[in-house]
Amino acid sequence: MPDDPNFEVPIGLFQDVEDLKAQVARLAAEVTRLTEAAAEVEVPADDTTDTGEAPGEADEEDEWKFPPFILLLDAPEYDDELRALVEWVEGVLVPGYLAEPSSDARWCHLWFEHPVAVARLHACWLAWQELTDPATCGYTGPSVWHRDHLDPCLRELRASAGPFAGCVKGEHQIDHRLPGTVPSAWRQTEA
Template sequence: MSTDTTPPLAAVAEDLEDAKAKLRELDGTITDFAGQLEANTTQLGELSDTVTDLDARIAESGGAAEKQERPSAPPFIMRLKSDEYLTELAALRFWVNEFLVPTYFSEVSSSAPWCASWQEHPAAVARLHACWLAFQELTNPEICGLAGPSVWHRDHLDPMVAQLRAPTGQFAGCMTMPDRHQHVLLDAPPVH
């Protein structure tokens, strides 16, 4: 008995033809990929030229791309020069005295002090001004929608009132009885 495992010559020839066909198919696929790569490289070059052209146009126009600018608001009051500070303080004083105090500070007690001379407390001026700036923005429905006033109360008014009227706040030594005007400036901490 012979155990010859050598495939017949016809089977080897058939396998060789199959391998050649697969190589031709693979060569065709490689050629297709090479054509796609060349087309993509051409498109990438065209895109790069377009970007370069746009960069040149922007540079020629001074970099002025069309932007929507936010409406300008007055800068923070503590950074203003003397005349600007006084003008801004007058506007703030009107808002505080005509709107804020009658609406939100009607109660004056030992647990809820107020100072009619609030403008002499720099920290109070800073807090009130920041709250006023937020009020101007958050009560404009074109900017903030209809929920703006709620956000203003929660995020700005309530924390500001709590700070001003706290037992250690800016008004701690000021009027605690509605009929008795009292104004005390707290000493500033030492700076070394």
């Protein structure tokens, strides 16, 4: 009888195999859970809403409407969104990120009366909501938010030619710099 071959298997290989088995088991359990959840939410294929769309189509369309661009909202939606934005700016941004205003770093305590500031801060806030949740963005989200959203936003807002250019200590001035002509695509043509 021939000698058994000498198979030396590194111990790390067994650990790798065990890790792979555990990952496969987790994935199989997740697939089972998702399959069962999908089976509970049965939608007949021929069911349509009164608009003629399949039920899922209307839901997908609604998802694309949000988050809203704040300057396009009408009251009371604008007021609700602005109230939430004020809470974030005054509760998180001002105490955590804004130093004393100066000629090089302006800030207006009535920032919510400057539409450009409202639009920029709202966009920054929406990004903050998404990028500070580890479940949706991992652990690098806050770093991305600082680099890609907060820093550029504050540079624009606090610049000497930014929306607070006319606001100095004790004074408040909104400088509306509207374009002289509106792009033709936005104008209604007279026939």
